Amino acid sequence: MTFLLRRLAFYLVTAWAAITLNFFIPRMLPGNPVQSLITRYQGQLSTDATKALYALFGLDEDTSLWQQYLDYWGRLFSGDLGLSFTYFPTPVAEVIEQSLPWTLILVGLSTMVSFTLGTLAGAYLGWRRGRWTDALLPIGSFFSAIPYFWLGLIAIAVLAVAWPLFPSSGGWDGAFVPSWDADFIWSAVYHGALPAITIVISSIAGWMLGMRNMTVTVAAEDYVTVAHAKGLKERTVMFAYAARNAVLPNVSGFALSLGFIVGGTLVTEIVFSYPGIGYILYQGVSAKDYPLMQGVFLIITLSVLAANMLADLAYALLDPRTRQEG
């Protein structure tokens, strides 16, 4: 229990740090960004929006920094992330609400698939090390070095343009309206397939290599030798003794590298114009839509924290040493 409580405290601190960072980033910018924005969006910004911008960048001379910070928290708790310029006058919260599920499903599913397959493959390779399968290591490191977005480009060039099996962009067929009917879901799955395959292929090698090295390391542990000496079946030794222990660092590594993976997958969305949070971030960045960028960053960070907590929970279930009993 103490393990989970400690982790919970850690996530609270991290969430606080991320939110505070989010507050300070626009304030550390040189010059007067609001003025240039107002010039840029000539006439489109209402006085309310201009005022919100001054508050966002901390250029509001009348309020102290501390008061600004408190106001910021107050707005956060009421779910107010400001108004988006790009989708003016839609609130940022609403824009995010529409795109978040797409990302959660796409990135969540493909990361789970990639982690599972990569871990299984890595356990197998580690177990059989010293044979021809070791040749997969340099190939694997080549694949893990390919940027996600470039693999996406290649996938589009081959499987959408040269050989049009899949659609090259979008999250669903324009003929449908988002709803829960079978046609729409099928269309969404069809559009999500290529981005998902891209994510799986570019991230699987990383899991595979990590698990392979852990399996090799664990295979030399005394308890694995004991398992062999006990004459247990090869399968039992491999799964219940070696892989079962080797997967532990892989799970904690999973939690720690989520932030990294999510970065890569967001760019995949950009390449596929997939209607998720990454694409929204891209729109925000291209249009210098600060409220949108800030909101997206906050949501991404909180989602990664939530995923991390799930991974920790899984770890606690897998490793009895984290559970304090008897």
Added chain:
Amino acid sequence: MATTTPTALVTPRRGFRLVLRNRKAAAGLIILGVFALVAALGELIAPYDPDALSPALLEGPSGAHWLGTTNTGQDILSQLIAGTRGVLLVGLLAGAIATVLSIVVGVTAGFVGGAGDEALSLLANVFLVIPALPLIIIVASLLPSAGGTTVALVIGLTGWAWGSRILRAQTLSLRRRDFVQAARANGESLWRIVFFEILPNLTAIIASGFIGTVIFAVLSQITLAFIGVTSVSDWNWGTILFWAQSNQALAQGAWWWFVPAGLCIALLGTALTLVNFGIDEFVNPRLRTGGNRPVKGIRPRVGFTPVRRKETS
């Protein structure tokens, strides 16, 4: 990972030679050497000025343009060569910044212990969990002009946490070793212990962390350039992909425009990873495969030791 045990008391120079003897690491270093050479020579070997327009619009590879041209007739090979220097410089600079930070934070945390350790580890873990790429994208896009140095700075300042975590774990284990205890008992100064007893034994891990950060930095800066957050007039491989993407190279089937840059990224990343394999195998002897070349007829197997029989029986 944190479970590795360092081969203590191996001098860095001997370690370097051991890593070199590893075939994977040697292959990686050769590829890196080629990239470094291209980066150093740059304009000298580039057939054209990467910005020069020409009447050869969107042409495939030919004798005149080995890797074809863009839609404005620029030579892609020259852009690739010009981009190599930027990619390597930013990668190395960011890697250096992050490595210094990770050493300062990690070794201090591991050495002082107690509350200081708790605080520094918390800092590192927070940085680790906050998704770095979106943060870098936002910071880079907020800055008025994000050139190479700025990008390197931002990446370096956000990418140190992983290395510091590993260094902290190793410092902790080193601190308990006999030779460090002995130095402390002899009343050697803290700085002497850190610089002469601890750091030399962390060389392999520092090197591996540095390489990891360089990989991360290369990927990040290319991604930034690709989505157009950073200055699109500095050539780097991401810039080439940015122009290819914004000019519909995909839809026009102009594969020569975006394939070579991606391959270069993957090749550079692979080379760096291979060097890291070598370091890993040096740090964690269990990963070595008996000098890396099993002999014909012997299958090293966990749990069933191979038996070599003389041909007599």
Added chain:
Amino acid sequence: MNQPVLEISGLSVDYGYHDDAVHALRDVSLSLGRGEVLGLAGESGCGKSTLAYAATRLLPPPGLITGGEVLFHSRTGETLDLLRLPDDELRAARWDEIAIVFQGAMNSLNPVRRVGRQLTDVMAAHRPGVPMSVHKGRARELLGLVGIPADRMPAYPHQLSGGQRQRVMIAMALALDPQVVIMDEPTTALDVVTQRQIVERLIALRAELGFSVVFITHDVSLLIEMADRIAVMYAGRIVEDAPAAEIYAEPRHPYTRGLLGSFPPLRGPRRALSGIPGAPPDLASLPPGCAFAPRCPHAFARCEGERPELSGGRRLSACFLPADGPVAAVQGVAPVE
């Protein structure tokens, strides 16, 4: 003793597959009588564990068995050539016939599997027809045998003390009623009191169950007390092999003498501790002559150029010094009154 249960002959083991390999065992021959306790002694690094692992092909890479034979004679008179058995037959013979208590029980238990489960999985693997409830009953009984309450069955290894884990490993070794139990330094990591308890428990169990034991340790005084016969290893070879009482009374090899001088005996008259000066040789490149010659106080010209063979009938030793020669009497191990 009577007919041997385990016969090792000419066993050689390398670590590494090339010229730079470490020759950890060279031409080792040893036999274990039925019901016998054979002690295997030697400085750390001389190849004792390697011998224990090699007998059932458990050496980790880059281990390589380069020659020799390991024969196991079962109660029914059947003979198994362990180094030539196909994988599945070797797997069946492991633990059922030869069980091993490994050096360092701290890491011998799978940290994420319950202790009870680790006891029953080996029974289920070798006796597939028997219902699980029987295995569980047997596991409880085994824990009782080594003095651990049966309610520790659902515990995870980290919840047990070092001594308890060591006992669990001993219980596990007895699970299938094996004929040979190899114990590799089963007590080194433990405090003296626990060490004593475990050794006594072991001797009692052996008398009760009648298995043979290979007891490996670098502590000869312990062996003198509990072993029937002692084999002394140096640099990957057996240098002396004789009944325990005779080794104690009259060690023939200078190395054995040195070993006896390194430890205080547990009982009996105290002796001056002399120890052995110098360090063990590099196993990758050994001198042509006797490996102990550089550290030997009695070495002479012949020792440097020629290697003494293990010989001498019932009392084997590998030394050129005359068996009852003057040296033994001069330097000897005369008790200090």
